[in-house]
Amino acid sequence: MAHAASHNQGVRGHTLAWYAQLPSWLKNGNFSATELNTILKSHIDTEVGRYKGKVFAWDVINETFNEDGSMRSSLWQDKLGTGYIANALRWAHTADPAAKLYINDCNVEADNAKSDALFALAQQLLAQGVPLHGIGFQSHFEVGKLPTSMKANLKRFSDLGLEVSITELDIRIPLPASSAELAQQSADYKTASENCLGVPRCAGVTLWGVSDKYSWVPGTFSGYGAALPYNESYAVKPAYTGLSNGLDPNA
Template identity: 85%
Template sequence: MPHASRPHHHHRRRRVPRPLPLVAAGALLATAAVTLPQLTPEASAATTLRGYADARGVRIGAAVGDGPLTSDSAYTTVLDREFNSVTAENAMKWDALEPSRGGYNWAAADRLVAHAAAHNQGVRGHTLAWYSQLPSWLKNGNFSAAELNTILKKHIDTTLGRYKGKVYAWDVVNETFNEDGSMRSSLWQDKLGTGYIANALRWAHAADPAAKLYINDYNIEADNAKSDALYALAKQLLAEGVPLNGIGFQSHFVVGQVPSTMKANLKRFSDLGLEVSVTELDIRIPLPASAAELAQQSADYKLASENCLGVARCAGVTVWGVTDKYSWIPGTFSGFGAALPYNESYAPKPSYTGLSNGLNPAA
């Protein structure tokens, strides 16, 4: 399903975390003591999502909200233990960075980049040219094509210039296609034509030659009209020598609906020489989630991650959030939720195990 523009952080009622049952935890520890040697900190670190991803040389990422990053220590504990990559959920979108023309607000984006550096995490930049979450001065400015071109280049130069060497990949162009494979109407497409895509990639490469440059979209995981159109565009850009390095597959799925053609579809992009990444994975469930649906979600997380990691040029998997407590899903898809690997009390769900098994090189 297409999604609406990503909402900013929703303040939702906080629930008091429930402690794990002591009996179950004790029994688990007792069993572990019988069957396993004493775990060193290094060995136990290897059993985290981050440990498995590190062992494979790939990224396991999470979208990060500035609110929980600055106010919720349980959130940062899980984030830093489990993830070796972060993406700003909203802080690097244009409306957040430049709310008034020439008036930049780097505070939240800088906080995330600094946090990542302090915790040895890579940063995915998100996003430079998108139809949504544009500041009103830009959206309603009625600029000529020439001026709009200049504005886009300046935004790319300024943003990548600030974070040069600190962001390993950028979603340069985001959500450019309709479901039927036609180009989506947007400020950029309507005023500048499809050529803005190549220009944005060239400008981004000039601003930070080391960053991997991506086109990112949703509902392109299956072999369908939309992914066919993106494949044709990617092929054309590469033939023209445009610095396109990767394709981001957002992967906002409904439980039980990971596409059967996903792996083969990612492989055809990889076969062009492009990196492929799952960039915004979440798997939403109609609420309340049943035990059967949570088990299916676990299998879906395993399958989705394996579909990427089974392809030669898969750079990694990012989940769109850490915990259901801050997920964008309930505010956008009415009646759905429970989409992430951790519940609102930071307990790992069955989907955590599914994702862990999908990442584990020994599994």
């Protein structure tokens, strides 16, 4: 936080409620719904309150849908029901009324069953007066396979009055990456960033890492890598130019 403040950088908070990486005491605690509700509220109150005025946006809810649009089974969903989403957003808003509050998810960039479910949830929350301010589109892509419906899909969320942000952008390539694939990756980075900036209320584009040296991709997608604008030696790749041009409306 001190580094960001001293360099005039914004900090995005990720994430307050997720199905994964829960501590064992929580997963194995066999808490009642009432107890679990109290635990989640205390967690949000404490974390958001600690960074009040310092974090400009929070991914309050992360990856709450299955690919078919159904709700993902999780400790929160199974014990508290879908209502935990509205509660978490309300608690976060109370803890820091100035912060923008997001629902963040993967594979929702295209117009598909999952993004339809997210859109319906956003409509429902807004109709209920829940403080939802934005939707985060993770955008973990494979080279040459950006969804053609991405810009139109982001726009329909923007048309609800919500911010839209690309929150975890990377574009993986089958290894070893060829020069043609690196050129396509550059074009994809340009298109992805343009897809967001071309939509009203696009709030930003965030990469999921800087250098291929520390990318999560090789450990998760076997045989893939080279997903970021800098290579493992921190040298600029064609992707850097593509991203830079996509973020510059005058390029």
